Amino acid sequence: MTSAYQQQLAEKVERIQQQFQVFQAPPLQVFPSAEQNFRMRAEFRIWHQEDDLFYAMFERSPDQKQKIVQRIEQFPIAHQSINQLMPILLTEIKNNLHLSKRLFEIHFLCTLHGDMLVSLIYHRQLDADWHSAAATLAQQLNINLIGRCRGEKYVFGEQFVLEQLTVSARDYCYKQYENSFTQPNAVVCQSMLQWAVDAIAGDNQDLLELYCGNGNFTLPLSTQFNKVLATELAKSSVQAAQWNIARNHIENIKVARLSAEEFSQAFRGERQFRRLQEADIALADYQFDTIFVDPPRAGIDADTLALMQQFPKILYISCNPDTLYDNLQQLCKTHKIVQFALFDQFPYTHHVESGVLLEKVTT
Structure with missing residues (x-):
């Protein structure tokens, strides 16, 4: 008997194959998810009802006009x-x-190897009694704990977890x-990383x-490369990337705090950025033959896109098939798809993660 998950995955595969057939892509490689216990994050509202409180999520009423509270036990x-x-x-x-007074939300973040971070979100200021109770709770449950209220944040333990992912028999540690x-x-993330490396x-x-x-x-x-130049605009992400590079003893990566648009300007020589100089990065030192992008849902x-078309190879991970489709209409004027993959990061939703490798067409 076909499970609900397998049926939904089959529908996603058919949808992607039909949507992208115009690009004459090779056969789609499909990387499924486990059917249960696959999410490393979960966020719940805390619903207070007389003397009780419980985890809650919401669903729309049949007429879409109201939110109905759903009690969550598991x-x-x-x-x-x-x-x-x-x-x-x-x-x-x-x-x-x-701990319970005016508690509004609880967020969980875990890893495959046992790290756990719990965030408690409140609609009140957190006093000394809360601090004492929270410290005891974190120690008793052996978890990292964060308390948040408006304008304040309190950390017991660490404000991060350390995940370990394995690619090509090598373990990578991520903060x-x-x-x-x-x-x-x-687990699907590991499949994505392995596919990208193999591709x-x-x-x-x-x-x-x-x-x-x-x-x-x-x-x-x-x-897979002599040198890597990676760009990212968010300061917190840049700091995490630099920590991860150092923790994993990788010496051929440099990170520049630039947006994609800013890098395009620097690459074309239209602007000079002090942030490149401060990071000891000279673009002339690189012989780029591949560009890799994993953009937000809005695409590129x-x-x-014009910058990407200058590269012999383009590796593109997408979380939005529609913007990927739009971007490929431009990229496939100069390149052809040589590998195409679907990663089911989000079972039981319509969301699809895709990967394409494109190579420049020589005339």
């Missing part, structure tokens, strides 16, 4: 460690007024901060990466 799509902690944590909070972007499905393996020179985030792809891809702007 969350099967979340990692086992989150499901194990949920009732234990809630019991401790219920039994302590200092993942609370409230920063990380791939929610760690680009061969005789390469230097890699340019735009939108590098915390270096998720940067680290394993660096094994016209100037950056």
